[in-house]
Amino acid sequence: xxxxxxxxxxxxxxxxxxxxxxxxxxxxxxxxxxxxxxxxxxxxxxxxxxxxxxxxxxxxxxxxxxxxxxxxxxxxxxxxxxxxxxxxxxxxxxxxxxxxxxxxxxxxxxxxxxxxxxxxxxxxxxxxxxxxxxxxxxxxxxxxxxxxxxxxxxxxxxxxxxxxxxxxxxxxxxxxxxxxxxxxxxxxxxxxxxxxxxxxxxxxxxxxxxxxxxxxxxxxxxxxxxxxxxxxxxxxxxxxxxxxxxxxxxxxxxxxxxxxxxxxxxxxxxxxxxxxxxxxxxxxxxxxxxxxxxxxxxxxxxxxxxxxxxxxxxxxxxxxxxxxxxxxxxxxxxxxxxxxxxxxxxxxxxxxxxxxxxxxxxxxxxxxxxxxxxxxxxxxxxxxxxxxxxxxxxxxxxxxxxxxxxxxxxxx
Amino acid sequence: xxxxxxxxxxxxxxxxxxxxxxxxxxxxxxxxxxxxxxxxxxxxxxxxxxxxxxxxxxxxxxxxxxxxxxxxxxxxxxxxxxxxxxxxxxxxxxxxxxxxxxxxxxxxxxxxxxxxxxxxxxxxxxxxxxxxxxxxxxxxxxxxxxxxxxxxxxxxxxxxxxxxxxxxxxxxx
Numbered sequence: 306x307x308x309x310x311x312x313x314x315x316x317x318x319x320x321x322x323x324x325x326x327x328x329x330x331x332x333x334x335x336x337x338x339x340x341x342x343x344x345x346x347x348x349x350x351x352x353x354x355x356x357x358x359x360x361x362x363x364x365x366x367x368x369x370x371x372x373x374x375x376x377x378x379x380x381x382x383x384x385x386x387x388x389x390x391x392x393x394x395x396x397x398x399x400x401x402x403x404x405x406x407x408x409x410x411x412x413x414x415x416x417x418x419x420x421x422x423x424x425x426x427x428x429x430x431x432x433x434x435x436x437x438x439x440x441x442x443x444x445x446x447x448x449x450x451x452x453x454x455x456x457x458x459x460x461x462x463x464x465x466x467x468x469x470x471x472x473x474x475x476x477x478x479x480x481x482x483x484x485x486x487x488x489x490x491x492x493x494x495x496x497x498x499x500x501x502x503x504x505x506x507x508x509x510x511x512x513x514x515x516x517x518x519x520x521x522x523x524x525x526x527x528x529x530x531x532x533x534x535x536x537x538x539x540x541x542x543x544x545x546x547x548x549x550x551x552x553x554x555x556x557x558x559x560x561x562x563x564x565x566x567x568x569x570x571x572x573x574x575x576x577x578x579x580x581x582x583x584x585x586x587x588x589x590x591x592x593x594x595x596x597x598x599x600x601x602x603x604x605x606x607x608x609x610x611x612x613x614x615x616x617x618x619x620x621x622x623x624x625x626x627x628x629x630x631x632x633x634x635x636x637x638x639x640x641x642x643x644x645x646x647x648x649x650x651x652x653x654x655x656x657x658x659x660x661x662x663x664x665x666x667x668x669x670x671x672x673x674x675x676x677x678x679x680x681x682x683x684x685x686x687x688x689x690x691x692x693x694x695x696x697x698x699x700x701x702x703x704x705x706x707x708x709x710x711x712x713x714x715x716x717x
Numbered sequence: 718x719x720x721x722x723x724x725x726x727x728x729x730x731x732x733x734x735x736x737x738x739x740x741x742x743x744x745x746x747x748x749x750x751x752x753x754x755x756x757x758x759x760x761x762x763x764x765x766x767x768x769x770x771x772x773x774x775x776x777x778x779x780x781x782x783x784x785x786x787x788x789x790x791x792x793x794x795x796x797x798x799x800x801x802x803x804x805x806x807x808x809x810x811x812x813x814x815x816x817x818x819x820x821x822x823x824x825x826x827x828x829x830x831x832x833x834x835x836x837x838x839x840x841x842x843x844x845x846x847x848x849x850x851x852x853x854x855x856x857x858x859x860x861x862x863x864x865x866x867x868x869x870x871x872x873x874x875x876x877x878x879x880x881x882x883x884x885x886x887x888x889x890x
Contacts, residue, residue, distance in 0.1 A: 404778070500779045500786025505881035528807035577806055580795035628881060633786045645719060648785050649792070657774065657789045657886035663809045665885040670811065 319717050320682050324705040325690045327683040329675040332509035337715070338624045341511075344714060345603040346372030346621075350549075351458060351465040351478050353605035353618055354378050354388060356634060358462065358496040364407045364422060370620040370628075371466060371604065376455060377401045377411075378464060381422040386459055388466045389424035389452035400452075424452035461491035463616075479601065480548035486599045489591070490609050495637035499647060502631040502655035506665050508672035510603075510627040511711075513619055516664050517600045518703030520544055520554050521687050526667065529659040532577050533585040534560040535611060536596065542698040544688075546706030550602030550714075555595050556698065558587055558611060584649050587611040588642070602707075612643060613650035625672050631655050719785045722771065722872045724858040725833040728826025736824060743834050744822040746868045747857060751817035751838075754888055759801050762889055767862060768794045771872040774890045777855070780876045788877075788886060800889060810887050814843045815852065831871060832861040838875065840890065842883075853890060854878045 317334065320326040331337065346352060354369040360380040367378050368391060375391040393400045393413040400413035400420070410427060411420045419428035426447040434440025456467040458475040465475060476484050506513070516522070524531055524538035531537050536556050545553040579585055590612060599607040606617040614635065620628040631654060635647045654661045685708075688700025692709050695702050711717070730736055746765070753761050766772065775787035791797045821837040835858050842852035855877035861868045875890040 405782075498784060500784035501776065502786070502788055503776070503778075503881045504885075505883050507884060526809060528809070529803060532807060577802070579802065580798045581793065584796065584799060641719075644785075648719065648787075648790060649796075651786045652790055652796075655788050656882035656884070659803050659807065662885045662887060666810050669884055 317717060319712060322682075324692060324709045324712070325685045327685065327704070327708055329678040329681055329683065331711075332512065332672060332675040333624060333677075333679070335624050338509075338621075340715060341603075342372045342621065345550075347374065347468045349467070349469040349472050350603065351467050351472060351475050351601075352603070353463065353601065353616060354466045355464040356462055356496055356498065356616065356632060357386070357459065357464060358498050358634065358637075359405070359632075360386070362407060364409055365405075366401065366408060367405050368401060368403070370618070370630075371455075371468065372621055374468075375399065376466060378466075379422050379424075385423070386457050386464055387423040388455040388457050388464075389420075390455070392453065393418060394420075394426060394450045394452055420452055424454050426450045426452075460487060461493050462496045463487070463491055478549055480551060482545060482547045482553060483551045483599060483601060486553055486597055487607070489597065490599075490607060490614060497635045497637045497639065497644075499633040499635055499644070499651070502633070502651075504629045504631075504656040504665060505622070505626060506629055506668055507626050508668040509625055509675075510619055510621040512668045512671055513606075513617075513627060513629060513664075514550075514600060514602065514707065515704050516668065517554065517598055517606045518546075518552050518707055519701065520556075520698035520703075521701055522667070524698065526663050527660045529653070533579070534558060535585065535653075535660075538698055540698075541696075543694065543696050544698060544700050544703050545694045546692060546703050550707055550710040552600045552703045552706065554598045554600075554698070554703070557594050558596055581649075583646060584652060585611070587650065588646055590643075600703075602710075608654065610653060611650040612646040613653060614647070615651070615654060720783075721773070721780075721785075721874065722860055724835070724860060724872070724874070725826040725828065726835075728828050728833065730824065731827060739827070739832065740822060740824050742868055743824060743832065743859075743861065744819075744836075746861070747819050747822060747836055747838075747859075751819055754890075755814075755816050759804060759888060762801060763794060763797045766794055766797055766870045766873065767864065770794055770797065770870055771874075772797050772870065772889070773873075774875045774877065774886065776880075777876055777878055778880075780874075788882065789889065804888065808887065810885060812845060813887075814845075814849075815888060816841050816843075816849070819857075830862060832859070832868070834859045834861060838890070850883075852883060853886070855890075 352371040355367050355378040359367045365380045369376050376388050377391050379387045381387045391399045391401050395418050398415045417430045421427050432441045456472055458465040523536055535558050540557045540559050542556040596610050608615045616632040618630040633651050653659050685701040685704050688702045692706040772791040773787040774789035818839040819836050824834050826833040840853045841849040843849040858874040860872040862871050
């Protein structure tokens, strides 16, 4: 009998099978986690932080996160959007103490250094001293002590940020297929905020990325989806890996229908009916009749399912925990009826979601399983062993493609 | 209906003796609901509501900003019944034990036969192989009506203080 230690004591070496295996140390190694933060979140990438409708007026602000660093997204003069790190240029205290609000400028509570909406240092109390004693040196120049500013990109109502001084073009980073999907959900119509939902899931953040690259589980775990025809294995679908670790999953809402495929699924409940039919009956919104999920690496998943839209912001909190911050939205010009449906269909999602609740469960259990299992690997051969786009959902191709990208970027 | 009904924080109140008795009835209602939920008797949950009801488990964030979406959103008794159906028929989750702790039950106003009430709640959660942890903390805001001598919810809000829900919210609060 081969004996195997749980811990791989050598340098991190990827299994010889390549991208159809994921070693469990990927979810538990703290040094790798730090490298991921630096490379993917704080490096030459774009991160989702907010929607324009969350900061409607001059001075409106919202705190947000990129990786484990907190930023403040501010509406400045002339509709400009500014994003700076929530850390005073003086001695590093967080200076913005509210999640959302409106200010004319930002004053750090500690020593009252005052910053303009764009993060420039405007005022330093007692700069010239008191009674000819103290004060700043004469060569102290406010201009060199502004808050840490991030690059900003606004795309049809969505706001993105980069810590890098020279990030790629947003369209290049996203790639043409993801850009097309973004414009499908964000065609330039003004957005309307419907609400927030936040979960703290005790698993490595990458397991959530993988979750939305795993259409295979959607048709098996999420009984609610298949029972009410919101997502089914026998529907025309696509699993599309794209550049930079992003991907798209496309399917259709076809309604309840018993077929041979569902017969094989233990969780399909043919005779199940809801009392409130509207909860699972979408108003057709898109001519193509499609349901599209966009995974934009590393920071966000954008869902469009039934009549609910949402940004699912992925915020790592340590190696084995992450916040999933949901922002539900619609359009300003939605009818009352559409808004009513959007709020109803949001019941699918969030921590109590008819669908999403189960993801929180299996992710937590996955992390528990990965614990002290460095020498073992996840097996990803559903749909084959390659990384090419596929026109169905019975596949793990998106996860394989993701780890192809991950290994190249991380040098593994 | 999209907006939440306003739960009054002050207003007309009956005389002291009647108020005391009413408060007892309100406390009994919340505790009965909690006991049944904790004992996994969720099928009886819809009986505590009138048909034209509203039941929401909502974050303080959404509540304070007047945002209409809620973590659990039920507009009418049909959606409350659907929560029970989904829980029993479709939801997949690791079994655990929840326990409610309710305090600070107060009747804030009695207007047009409707009681505007509030209470504090705290729920602990114990996975089968772990010790209890604090799961959800917040405030019940209720608008109750008397139906044939029994208090029922016209609107039942559980506004939770948590910034995050830890892991999953499986059962009504």
